Amino acid sequence: MVEITRKQREIQQRTQDILRVAKPILLSEGFQALTMDRVAASMQYAKGTIYNHFPNKEEIVLALAIEAMRLRHKLFDKAAAGQRSARIRLMTIGVACEFYTQSCPEEFQVEQWMRNSNIWGKSSPDRQAVIRECEAGCMQIVASLVRESLAQGDLPAIEHLSPEEMVFGLWAITFGSQILTASSPSLHSIGIFDPIRSTRIHCCRLLNGFGWQPLHSIDEYLGTVEQISAEFYPQFKQIQREHR
Amino acid sequence: MVEITRKQREIQQRTQDILRVAKPILLSEGFQALTMDRVAASMQYAKGTIYNHFPNKEEIVLALAIEAMRLRHKLFDKAAAGQRSARIRLMTIGVACEFYTQSCPEEFQVEQWMRNSNIWGKSSPDRQAVIRECEAGCMQIVASLVRESLAQGDLPAIEHLSPEEMVFGLWAITFGSQILTASSPSLHSIGIFDPIRSTRIHCCRLLNGFGWQPLHSIDEYLGTVEQISAEFYPQFKQIQREHR
DNA sequence: GCATTTTTTGACGCCCCGTCAATAATTGAC
DNA sequence: GTCAATTATTGACGGGGCGTCAAAAAATGC
Numbered sequence: 001m002v003e004i005t006r007k008q009r010e011i012q013q014r015t016q017d018i019l020r021v022a023k024p025i026l027l028s029e030g031f032q033a034l035t036m037d038r039v040a041a042s043m044q045y046a047k048g049t050i051y052n053h054f055p056n057k058e059e060i061v062l063a064l065a066i067e068a069m070r071l072r073h074k075l076f077d078k079a080a081a082g083q084r085s086a087r088i089r090l091m092t093i094g095v096a097c098e099f100y101t102q103s104c105p106e107e108f109q110v111e112q113w114m115r116n117s118n119i120w121g122k123s124s125p126d127r128q129a130v131i132r133e134c135e136a137g138c139m140q141i142v143a144s145l146v147r148e149s150l151a152q153g154d155l156p157a158i159e160h161l162s163p164e165e166m167v168f169g170l171w172a173i174t175f176g177s178q179i180l181t182a183s184s185p186s187l188h189s190i191g192i193f194d195p196i197r198s199t200r201i202h203c204c205r206l207l208n209g210f211g212w213q214p215l216h217s218i219d220e221y222l223g224t225v226e227q228i229s230a231e232f233y234p235q236f237k238q239i240q241r242e243h244r
Numbered sequence: 245m246v247e248i249t250r251k252q253r254e255i256q257q258r259t260q261d262i263l264r265v266a267k268p269i270l271l272s273e274g275f276q277a278l279t280m281d282r283v284a285a286s287m288q289y290a291k292g293t294i295y296n297h298f299p300n301k302e303e304i305v306l307a308l309a310i311e312a313m314r315l316r317h318k319l320f321d322k323a324a325a326g327q328r329s330a331r332i333r334l335m336t337i338g339v340a341c342e343f344y345t346q347s348c349p350e351e352f353q354v355e356q357w358m359r360n361s362n363i364w365g366k367s368s369p370d371r372q373a374v375i376r377e378c379e380a381g382c383m384q385i386v387a388s389l390v391r392e393s394l395a396q397g398d399l400p401a402i403e404h405l406s407p408e409e410m411v412f413g414l415w416a417i418t419f420g421s422q423i424l425t426a427s428s429p430s431l432h433s434i435g436i437f438d439p440i441r442s443t444r445i446h447c448c449r450l451l452n453g454f455g456w457q458p459l460h461s462i463d464e465y466l467g468t469v470e471q472i473s474a475e476f477y478p479q480f481k482q483i484q485r486e487h488r
Numbered sequence: 489g490c491a492t493t494t495t496t497t498g499a500c501g502c503c504c505c506g507t508c509a510a511t512a513a514t515t516g517a518c
Numbered sequence: 519g520t521c522a523a524t525t526a527t528t529g530a531c532g533g534g535g536c537g538t539c540a541a542a543a544a545a546t547g548c
Contacts, residue, residue, distance in 0.1 A: 007494090007545085031362050035535060046497040051537070115427045116360055117353075118275050128429075136430040143434065160462045161445055164435035168421070169446040173413065176420020180412075183359045185372075186380040190387065191408035201405055202413040206446075209453045218404045251514085251525090279504060290528040295506070 015053045017043060019067070022060045027106045031113065034060065058122040065114035066127060068107035069134040072100055076141045079232070086149040087212050091221075092228050093142060094174065094203055098196060099233045101178050112179070142167045154213045166210060173202055200225055259297045261287060263311070266304045271350045275305065275357065302366040309358035310371060312351035313378040316344055320385045323476065330393040331456050332468070337386060338418065338447055339472045342440060345422050347477070352426070386411045398457045410454060417446055444469055 021042045026034045034057055040047040054060050079092035101108045113119055114131065146163040149155035158166075177199040180187060192198060204221035216224065265286045270278045278301055284291040298304050323336035345352045357363060358375065390407040393399035402410075421443040424431060436442060448465035460468065 011495095030365065036537080037535065047536090048498070048538080049496055052495075056537080115423075117427075120427075121274065132430045132433070135428060136433055139430065139434045161442075162435065165442045165445070167434070168424075168431075168436050168439065168442050169417065172420035172424055172443070172446070173417045174420070175424060176416035176418070177412070179359075179423060180416055180419060183361075183364075184379060186376045186383065187412075189376070189380055190383045190411070191406065192412050195412065198405075198409045198412050199416070201409070202416070202450075205453050206449075209449050255526095280506080281504070291505090292507085292529070293527055296526075300506075 011053075014045075014049075015063075018050060018053055018060065019063055023064055023106070023110075026061065026064065026113075027109060031057075031061070031119075055124070056122060058119045059124060059127065061110065061113055061119050062123040062127045062131070064110045066130050066134065068104075068110045069131060069138075071104065071107055072096075072111075073134055073137050073141075075100055076138050080141045080145060085154065085214075086145045086152070087154060087207065087214070088224070088228070090142065090145045090170075090207070091203075091225060092232065093145075094170075094200070095225055095228045095232060097174050097178070098199075099229070101182075102196075103233070103235075108178070108182070112182070139167055139171065142170065149212060156211045158210060169206060170203065173206065174199065177202070197222070255297075259307075262294060262297055263304065263307055267308055267350070267354075270305065270308065270357075271353060275301075275363075278304065299368070300366060302363045303368060303371065305354065305357055305363050306367040306371045306375070308354045310374050310378065312348075312354045313375060313382075315348065315351055316340075316355075317378055317381050317385075319344055320382050324385045324389060329398065329458075330389045330396070331398060331451065331458070332472075334386065334389045334414075334451070335447075335465075335469060336472050336476065337389075338414075338444070339469055339476060341418050341422070342443075343473070343477050345426075346440075352422070356423070356426070383411055383415065386414065393456060400455045402454060413450060414447065417450065418443065421446070441466070 018039060021039055022034055025038065025042075036047050036050050036057060039060075040050045043050075054063070075096040076093055079096040080089050082089060082092075084092075120128070143164060146155065146166050150157060150163060177195055181195040187195065200222060201218055204216055204218055208215045262283060265283055266278055269282065269286075280291050280294050280301060283304075284294045287294075298307065319340040320337055323340040324333050326333060326336075328336075364372070387408060390399065390410050394401060394407060421439055425439040431439065444466060445462055448460055448462055452459045
């Protein structure tokens with residue numbers, strides 16, 4: 001059943017190779033520059049062979065997006081594991097998001113591309129389903145932390161606001177901040193010089209606002225986030241500098 | 245100085261005509277389907293003539309984005325005018341955002357397209373500058389409401405959080421929610437059935453969290469938002485037509 | 489070793505982009 | 519009203535990407 005012939009393995013390997021070739025082209029020169037001819041030429045295969053693996057270039061982008069979201073999912077999983085309080089583990093997920101966006105900017109970029117309706121619309125339902133599962137999976141990790149805290153009494157039930165809606169709020173502010181940071185050229189001119197710090201503060205206020213115990217002062221929160229960051233992603237600062 | 249020859253007027257008019265032709269193509273069939281040949285054929289002009297107006301199709305998209313953002317700016321302006329408290333006027337801007345996204349989905353869509361680096365990167369610095377000004381202008385409207393409230397004492401200065409950062413938070417959560425609503429297929433499956441209501445609640449909690457007087461209970465807030473909505477946008481369709 | 493199946497190939501048809509020399513229209517001087 | 523100069527329009531063209539498919543090559547199995 002898990003029998004895989006050599007041939008099949010070779011084919012799977014080549015699918016990977018195609019992605020490895022396509023990714024730098026996509027990320028450094030954009031979607032336009034990613035052409036099937038070029039991918040084929042880079043690998044010394046004929047174009048038709050590439051088409052045996054991906055029916056169009058949009059599918060390549062979606063395949064890369066799936067890899068990106070799997071990475072995100074893995075980071076979320078690691079962050080949500082462990083013995084600490086749900087609130088701390090939730091903060092760790094927040095740090096994971098920062099880490100992801102900052103030190104895997106390519107994956108983050110691909111996720112944005114995937115949201116582009118041109119690409120989404122042309123890709124196969126199968127891959128779309130994988131993406132959806134992955135996204136839902138990430139949300140479920142957060143949601144289960146919320147439910148855990150509710151069950152343990154750290155987090156009071158809030159009238160008018162379901163646990164899922166709390167997740168939605170956290171997600172929206174994190175995601176919204178990151179998108180704006182990445183694509184709003186006017187941010188700096190309006191006086192936002194450190195969007196990451198701003199985002200952290202808003203998340204802290206949101207969590208405190210939910211009444212999620214133990215409440216943190218901003219200074220505590222920022223300090224704890226720094227600790228988590230240093231602990232989980234010791235290489236982060238370095239990478240951060242690399243990417244300026 | 246404001247002398248405009250008939251010829252110039254005709255040319256300006258045709259630029260508009262091109263946008264009127266391009267918009268439905270773009271919105272109903274996507275960026276792929278928007279080809280210069282097709283635009284030209286639709287208007288019974290030669291392709292070269294279209295190129296006299298726009299050096300490439302990305303510029304057409306950006307020109308449409310400028311129209312969209314001007315509309316957004318106008319809505320913000322109207323919302324921020326009037327004699328009511330700054331907090332109410334801010335809420336009115338929130339309603340304006342909802343209105344914009346809901347009843348001008350095409351404009352909202354074009355704004356997203358514009359953020360796509362493929363399009364942004366290929367367009368002219370002039371149009372990019374207009375977009376930036378427009379975006380900064382929208383933010384300034386919000387920022388000045390914040391500053392007004394600070395000056396009047398309705399809104400306490402918050403340690404660690406500048407007025408601009410408050411704007412950033414509001415912007416991020418509103419924008420983030422809307423993007424997610426528009427492009428996250430898993431929202432429904434995770435249990436978010438009324439994202440607009442959720443977003444309103446989060447905004448209310450954010451404003452209350454800032455200590456922005458007078459504080460609203462969720463019920464009050466939702467009620468007030470409904471009132472504003474009914475007052476400013478009594479007839480959804482009519483306003484939509486105005487800007488066609 | 490040979491027939492059958494699978495895989496690879498790359499030329500092909502189609503379409504789009506953006507250009508530009510040729511053509512048409514407009515202008516303004518006389 | 520005429521005509522030369524200026525300006526605007528045209529559409530054929532070169533370059534290139536997409537996706538296909540019949541033919542060639544390779545692998546398989548008997």
